[in-house]
Amino acid sequence: MTEHLKMDKIQPRLLDETGQGAITKPTPRPEGPLKVSGTARYAGEYKAENMAQGYLVRAGITKGTFKIDRDSVKDMPGFLGLFTDHMIRNSAQGTANTNPVQPGPQIQYLGQPIAVVVAETFEQARHIAHAVKVDYQREDDATPDFSTATNFKEQEKKSLSQGDLEQAMADAAFTVDATFTTSPHNSAAMEPHTALATWEGDKVTVRGSLQMLKYNQNELADSLGIPAENVRLLSHYIGGGFGSKLGIDAACVSAAVASRHLGRPVRVEMHRNNVFEAVVLRTPSRQRVRLAADKDGNLLGVGHENWQSNLPDETFSEPIDTATHFLYGGDSRTYATHVARLNRPASGSVRAPGEAIGMLALENAMDELAEAAGIDPIDLRVRNIPEVHPESGFQYSSRSLAQCLTEGADRFGWSDRKAPKERREGEWFVGMGVASAARTNILMESKARVTLNPDGTALVETDMTDIGTGTYSILSLIAAEMLGLPSDQVTVELGDTDLPHASGSGGSWGAASSGSAVFLGAKAIRRKIAERLGCDPDALRLQDGIATGGNVRRPISELLDGPVTEEGHIEPGKQEVTQAGFGAHFAEVAVNSVTGEVRVQRMLAVMAAGRILNEQTAQSQVWGGQIWGVGTALTEEIQHDHRTGHVVNNDLAEYHVPVNLDIGDLDVLFVDERDDYANPMQVKGIGELGISGAGAAITNAIYNACGVRVRDYPATPDKIFPHL
Known part of the structure; x- marks a missing residue:
């Protein structure tokens, strides 16, 4: 039996009444000991009998065609084969559900996978891949440079014009027009x-190491030209994804191709340079933000236009202006997205696609408007929160943005903020910055099978993945709460396409979607227990293995004559409301008056994301967002060679992610909130909300510290010290 809910109506708040207490206290991850002891096995740690090793051959030109000379390496030690069929150009886009581009002999960027070499050992395969001779036919019309690109095309479906922004700018008392x-x-x-x-x-x-197995199964099958039912994917533990593992990748396709040719298991491992080239990156962007406000700081108009890039035939474009549509008011509104087709690695989803970089520009512009109008930046934001969506007119399902901003200001000590350059400690200017946080909330179709056993244990089965975000923990807690069990009596099995298909990890929809499926499966079991107890399901209470209802109290084990299994199935319905998570980021930074170096001394994130299911893993997710906000603001930038388009800094030695000494004190505060429209558990996504706006709070703090506005990310010292 399946408990199926199409989420188009408000659900009762059952989790407020269950009483087990599993989801009300911070709980460590059940798989944590396996990970820290090295016994949680990742894809690259598996071996198979008679396994061969594959290594990708990458293109050495920017655009053209190729022909590989297999004879040049066939006599090298360990050589087993070299294969070019079914090679994919880049990873599939998230939820693509079909094969990525398979260009055959065409090359469209330097570093593109063009073949896989297979040998007895990894070292032999690597040596052969580097030695193989490739005949290239170069094409002279490559377009690798974003800064000089001229082939931008406006995407009409992402353009919108409401009112008259030009007139609003002309009539405004205060304006911002910044790039x-x-x-x-x-x-x-x-x-x-x-x-x-x-x-x-x-x-x-x-x-493999994949985030969305039900989509990845179809993508791999389509790439190989076989039925989806002939593909099984296993991905039990994933060492981070952040969007890079949403779609099927070249390792999966080439390993399957080589294994089919050779009739033996093949493992393909992409080294770090491969990952930086053949897996999707976040697009570069140029964003023009226009704000028009009256004398009291009330917005009259908002404009947000962007220019970005991707490979030919890629349908994805970064939804940069997503939050701008609903975060603040203003009757006149203009949006436009322009995409250039470049010969360099594909653009795709990276943690919080859209808001992660769109809110950098929007929240910096709001800070500039606050300065122009002489209004406190928090006050400006609060007074411009609209009653309804300024374009659709829809109500907000829940929204605690004002509370996040005002409570955060009190907790952070915002009243101690000084004017630029007024607070100095030795050779360091110190300042504070703020930015709103927003991330659209999404529900995806999900299924999960829940089994309650007579011995008081339970099993949850779904092909949902855990990319380090705590899925094992969340699903066990939901089942424990619903079934009245200690959480350590719930086993969760994930990452296998033979199990019921879930939403996958991405878009901050994983816990809400797959968790709701578990919730519904457990709810159906509760109904069966109520029938056997002889009470109404609404009167049933399950706690610590005891069922109570209708003046009857019995151990659950006495009500079961065998395992009880139910499947939960949830899918989105039609709702005319605006759903999003909201929050506020605060940052205090120190800027060196001599070198322009920036140090983030402390940050506070105040988050409103509906019901928090596990405060410990939720806090961890927000910490990750804050840390990535530091990287976005100060250190992270892929650098492409302007002549060839290839990634110059294609490793973690040169692509600078924040390390321990880059991070100051991190504080997280959750606002108690329920969103009845979101899903039966009233939860909203948290993982990507934590990064949205974080970087802007840091650059706004840089201005408050030293008086320098940085509009070109990242804010490296060379962009600061010349203006001090």
């Missing part, structure tokens, strides 16, 4: 992409 630029980013997950493929007849099993 902001952001560099490309790489997800840089700790675990590189790896796949081990094994065929049994016409069916293939692939152990």
